[in-house]
Structure formats: structure tokens, C-alpha cells
Amino acid sequence: MTETKLPGDQFVQSLARGLAVIRAFDADHISMTLSEVSKRTGLTRATARRFLHTLVDLGYVRTDGRVFELTALVLQLGYSYLAGQSLPQLVQPLLEELSEELHESTSASILDGDDIVYIARIHTRRIMTVGITVGTRFPAYATSMGRVLLAGLPADQLDEYLARAELKPLTPRTISDPGRLRTELDKVRGQGWALVDQELENGLRSVAVPILQPDGTVVAALNMSMQASLADGTDLDQAVFEALPKLQAVSAKITDALRAQH
Template sequence: MDSQDTAFTIQKRDFIAGLEKGLAVIEAFDQQQSRLSMTEVAQRTGLTRAAARRYLLTLTQLGYVSYDGRMFSLAPKVLRLGQSYMHSARLPRIVHPQLHKLAHTLQEASSAGVLDASDVLCVAATTAGRIVSATLQPGTRVPAYCTANGRVLLAALPQEKVDAWLDQQTLHALTSYTVTNKERLRIEIARARSLGYATVDQELEPGLRTLSVPLKNLRGDTVAALNVSVHAARMSINDLQERCLPALLQAQAQIRNLL
């Protein structure tokens, strides 16, 4: 099991706050805000402007951040951090062959993700020539509440943790289909737990339909989720389940023996 699946607490004296803040500065940049001013970084991280300046300048000196004299942005060297995970972690290496097999069989896009706070983080993906969403690539983050991967991952949590997670969320309507009522979302998560899979119909993006199953290890712990994504114009929800669920369940069983 990867370290992200295990709760871990250290002594306060062993915690390096500076490292935490430096990583927070890197995480402040995203697809919506790829270029930030010093003040914007401070606002996004909760740092003072002076502290944000020091971290940004240090990261610039180390080659992880670029500065054009006015705005800061991440430099290509940041890819080394993600590349280290992709090359060394067991989960992507185990899932990749099954993803490609699944995509080849179904001729549909497929991805695997893990729960990271409020989001699902994609750790592996293949399009099979079907470009249905820009989110289907390693490293992308999507909200857990409106994605099939997110719902099966949340369904694996004890109910008290699901309730605590929901209490912390602000649910935005990303499309006209997005479930934003917490009680209804609670029901959808419970349904995913009961069925062993989840379907989401155009809640993240218009036209995007997704079917997901949990990936469990031999102990029965859910460590990730695996999905198939299709365009709504080509396949109905019923067809998605009938055509793709058997192949997903087969991949689920094969991966379980390796986790």
C-alpha cells in the first residue's frame, strides 16, 4: 500500500514547517491560475507577503519557479517531483498495464485516481484515442463530489468520515447536472457503497459520462478507483453500464491480486 493510504503522525519537534510552506507555494499554482503575483501567492497560502517573497525567490533560485519581473509561474523542473512518484510508486506501475488492456478492449478512455482531501488525483490514464476530457491525464485533480472515482473512494470510508468530509465541502454546480445538495450526495455515496460502483452523468463536464469501481488490495482496503469515461453523445448511461462494467470488474479483480 502506498504511503498516502496510511494515517501517519509525527512529533511536533520533527515537523519542518518551512518545507510545508514551500510545498504550499508550489501547490498555489494551478490550471486556472498558472501565473501569480507575490501578493496572490501570499493570499492563496496564508503566508505574509514577506514570507511568500522569500519562498518564491528560493524556489526561483532552485529552478522550480520562474519569474518574468512581474509574475511567478512554475518551471518545468517541478515535473521531476511528479516523475519521481510515477517511476517509483507501485500503484501506477501496477495499474498501467490493466488500464491499457481495458482501453484496448473497450476502445474508451480510462483512468485511475486516489482521494486527496477534497479532490481525486489522477495517477494513471489512457485515452485509447478518445479525447473526452482534459482531466484524463496523470497529475490532474478533479472534485471528488461530482466524479465517479470520487464517489467510490468516499464510499469506502466509514460513514462518520463521510459525514465529516461532507460538512467541510462547498458544492458548486459545475454543470446543470451537478449534485449540490449534501443529503442527495450522501445518498449517491451510499448507493455506490451498496452497488460496488458509481456512475456520474455530466456532473463534472457537459457530455462526460463516467463509470467507476474501487480498486482494493487483498486485505479489502480501497487504495484507488478505476473508471471508464465516454461522451454522452455516443453512449447512454445504461449502455455504459452494460458494456463497460463487466470489463471494469474483471480489471478490478486482476489488479486486486497485485496490490
């Protein structure tokens, strides 16, 4: 059993609750009523109402009196972090070149807790039912980028992840057994890349490679996604064979750029 870490005496519960309200909004919950926010956060209606109206007064949330939505001001919370990072700026132009060459959508992400978070994205065609932008999150276990990021974790951190993660079968193909996932991550670590075939969403296939720091540690991941119907027109192994060297070449360029900064 994983030990629950209790907040220390420096923990500000009201701040944590306010952030929980902001995080309750996502691609599937763009607009919510007070009751829906209360249910998703576990807060009472009265508490949720206070936080929502505080966020309205601060400009982070808008309301028509019945439903609530985030405003563009919340982007400042994320961009203040991204602005201090060199990685998105390094990745973006290389993704543009890669996407133009492959004629497919390409992305880069980092691991944040049990999720991947997109830090760069070049969109060529709509594949998923959910739109993907910078800041979009997906569960790491069911994504190609998540698997190369998980495979790059130190052994103790991977053990902790497998002990706590809730592995839901998102599609009939999803690996949702911790033992099978560990075996797959061992394979990914050994070969240096990951292929996920319709495990996050039916019809979506993607291949990913790690982005390495100069010291060899995994700092991010890079992927190319394609529709399963498109890959069916060609042999899947052939599609991966053609994309993989290009992904690896871009990853190497990013590592070289990171090395030049040190």
C-alpha cells in the same frame, strides 16, 4: 462543528508556506503574477515574493520578471512518491488494454484528502476543457472515481468528510447537498460502481469501479469517461452495461496482482 487541529511544536511554518506556493499553481493557474500568488495563498506580497524567488533559485519555479511558472523539476516531488508505489505500474498496462478495447479514455486515481489524484491515465480524445495527466486533482464528490473511493471509507471518516467538504454545484446536475450525496454513496457502495452524468463538467459522463486490496478495502478507483453526445447515440444504460464488466475485470486483475505481492 469540526474541530480545527492546531499545528504541533514540530510544525515548520516556512515549509508549509513554501508548499502552499507550489500547490497554488494548477491547470487553471499555470502562470501567475506575484499578486495572484499572494491572493491564492493568503500570504503577503513580501512573503510570497521571498518564497517564489527561493523556489526560482532552487529550480522549481521560473520567471520572466513579471509572471512565475513551475518547472518540470517539481515532478520529482511527486514521482519520488509514485516510484515507491506498485499500483501505478500495475495499472498502466491494463488501462492501455482497456482503453484500446473500449475506444475511450481510462484512468485510475486515489483519494487524497477531499480530492482524487490521478495515478494513471490513457487518453484517447479530449473530453474535458482541462487536460488530465498523472497528478491532476478533482473534487471527489463530483467524480465517479471519487464516489467509489468515498463509498469505501470507514463510516467515521465519511462522516468527517461530509461535515467539512465544500460541495459546490459545478454544473446544474452536481449533487451539492450532503444528504443527497450520502444517499448516492450508499447506492454506490451497495452496487459496487458509480456513474456520474455531467456533474463535474457539462458533456462529460464517466463510470467507475473500486480497486480492492486483497483484504477487501478500497485502495484506488478505475474509470472510463465518454462524451455525453456519444452516449446519447446509444442508450446510457447500454453504454454502462457494456463498459462495466470490462472495468470490473481489470479491477479484479489488479487485486489479484496485489495479492500475489503479499
